[in-house]
Amino acid sequence: MSSMATVILPSPHDNMTTAAPTGPSSAIDLLRRHSLTSLVQQELERRILAGDILPGDKLNEADVAAELNVSRGPVREAFRALEQAGLVRTEKNRGVFVRQVSLEEADEIYELRAGLDELIGRLAAERASDGQVAELRALVVQMQEAASAKDVDAYYPLNIRFHDRLAQLAGNGTLLAAYRRLINELHLYRRRTLALGHDAFPKSTRQHADIVEAIAARDATLAGELLYQHAMKSRSRLHEALEQVDLQPPPALVRETSKP
Amino acid sequence: MSSMATVILPSPHDNMTTAAPTGPSSAIDLLRRHSLTSLVQQELERRILAGDILPGDKLNEADVAAELNVSRGPVREAFRALEQAGLVRTEKNRGVFVRQVSLEEADEIYELRAGLDELIGRLAAERASDGQVAELRALVVQMQEAASAKDVDAYYPLNIRFHDRLAQLAGNGTLLAAYRRLINELHLYRRRTLALGHDAFPKSTRQHADIVEAIAARDATLAGELLYQHAMKSRSRLHEALEQVDLQPPPALVRETSKP
DNA sequence: TTGTTGCAGATTGTTGACAATCTACAAACC
DNA sequence: GGTTTGTAGATTGTCAACAATCTGCAACAA
Numbered sequence: 010m011s012s013m014a015t016v017i018l019p020s021p022h023d024n025m026t027t028a029a030p031t032g033p034s035s036a037i038d039l040l041r042r043h044s045l046t047s048l049v050q051q052e053l054e055r056r057i058l059a060g061d062i063l064p065g066d067k068l069n070e071a072d073v074a075a076e077l078n079v080s081r082g083p084v085r086e087a088f089r090a091l092e093q094a095g096l097v098r099t100e101k102n103r104g105v106f107v108r109q110v111s112l113e114e115a116d117e118i119y120e121l122r123a124g125l126d127e128l129i130g131r132l133a134a135e136r137a138s139d140g141q142v143a144e145l146r147a148l149v150v151q152m153q154e155a156a157s158a159k160d161v162d163a164y165y166p167l168n169i170r171f172h173d174r175l176a177q178l179a180g181n182g183t184l185l186a187a188y189r190r191l192i193n194e195l196h197l198y199r200r201r202t203l204a205l206g207h208d209a210f211p212k213s214t215r216q217h218a219d220i221v222e223a224i225a226a227r228d229a230t231l232a233g234e235l236l237y238q239h240a241m242k243s244r245s246r247l248h249e250a251l252e253q254v255d256l257q258p259p260p261a262l263v264r265e266t267s268k269p
Numbered sequence: 270m271s272s273m274a275t276v277i278l279p280s281p282h283d284n285m286t287t288a289a290p291t292g293p294s295s296a297i298d299l300l301r302r303h304s305l306t307s308l309v310q311q312e313l314e315r316r317i318l319a320g321d322i323l324p325g326d327k328l329n330e331a332d333v334a335a336e337l338n339v340s341r342g343p344v345r346e347a348f349r350a351l352e353q354a355g356l357v358r359t360e361k362n363r364g365v366f367v368r369q370v371s372l373e374e375a376d377e378i379y380e381l382r383a384g385l386d387e388l389i390g391r392l393a394a395e396r397a398s399d400g401q402v403a404e405l406r407a408l409v410v411q412m413q414e415a416a417s418a419k420d421v422d423a424y425y426p427l428n429i430r431f432h433d434r435l436a437q438l439a440g441n442g443t444l445l446a447a448y449r450r451l452i453n454e455l456h457l458y459r460r461r462t463l464a465l466g467h468d469a470f471p472k473s474t475r476q477h478a479d480i481v482e483a484i485a486a487r488d489a490t491l492a493g494e495l496l497y498q499h500a501m502k503s504r505s506r507l508h509e510a511l512e513q514v515d516l517q518p519p520p521a522l523v524r525e526t527s528k529p
Numbered sequence: 530t531t532g533t534t535g536c537a538g539a540t541t542g543t544t545g546a547c548a549a550t551c552t553a554c555a556a557a558c559c
Numbered sequence: 560g561g562t563t564t565g566t567a568g569a570t571t572g573t574c575a576a577c578a579a580t581c582t583g584c585a586a587c588a589a
Contacts, residue, residue, distance in 0.1 A: 082543055
């Protein structure tokens, strides 16, 4: 867990001082809402999604506790929440491992995500304001610029932002939470493929623009259909990328993992 | 928490003896997979979904631990998992409460569920075998008999079974898990309305038969549309039921709850 | 009578200790 | 040389104790 040696979780007192700009009631609120458990959970989730901890990696509770300067209890509690959130997997008496999402599972996730994306498109077409549509258009322009410049590091965050914003504009918090959960889970799969190269860079961002225009036109059926197809295309591209690298074992995945 | 005084969680040793029918490897398997934490979680989840513990009820960790004959640690861990599963809500320093799903949240859940139901219908039409379609037909017949007999206690479990089976036949485990989570959450809302009477009994089960026939005909679009409409009708019926009782406070909900 | 303060008890959050289990390695045996 | 057994150390699961926080009630002041 050498990757855990470089980041230190702020203590609750640190949070109190840095949260002060908006007044004492915010600091009180923060302390009211955050236990060590929730802070540990947030930090571990951040690291997992950032790729600082990789799928298959073992999370040693004593090490985590020592590094974050808490006792093992809150770490264990955080593990249970992360497990229920689908980010880690517990093997009794052996430890907790960052969850590995298999190809079959990723298939399912993509399929479900496409279904959610369809609903998102339909609802966003009905509910997004004109200002919000303009916001989407601006994001598409940024993505086009990043794609033209072949700027991978800029493109992917923009893509994530675009889709998350869309999900927000559907105006259904439960849908947004479900969608985000799927995206998090896909990170556990995509991290493996991204480590293998940048084969999934899109040829064009025309689809994004078409989606936004369907929403602007309040055409719910078209918006939903376009988003569904868009999500299914993402899935196909990942399959193709995996087929190309299946013939050589990935050298980056030799860390300690649980048995398959 | 008087409702918790009547049921005792079997100890791990008890499970070992009752799990013996299929041989020692099942007992070993069970011990390998179950910690006190997971057993406590399962038991609490069972009680919540069964309505033995009601939305808004406070779960006292010392009481739970005493009744289930474990220490507070595993109970706390189970609470964290249940919280992440959306079944309880934690207020720091005040305790854990069974989650109450508001009308607004229920609206969202129903809307999302309708979207999932549509996807389920489409996938089931593509993937269900002829034998599985026959199984659905049999369930519909049973539901029709219960409806004719006005047998509420028989009808609702059949209805739940029918829809869960449909979700299974979609052939996507991630979709099934997401669907079940929504159903569990709706229990937190429906328990309140069911306590107010049986106003939501369906007038007819013709919709279920139509859905199954669309699946039998492999008409994915129709099956999806019928299931979507079916789910949206469920939502409308619950709204109507709530409007009828809004004028009188429910006498059953005077137990200790958290402040709103 | 109303509002404020103090305090006891209950409860939650965290910690450290102990027991149980697993893993890796060395020694013994075939 | 290959297999089995035993053991030490690491790690996980649970428990009990302590500290912190909250709640309800009584006493006091205005």
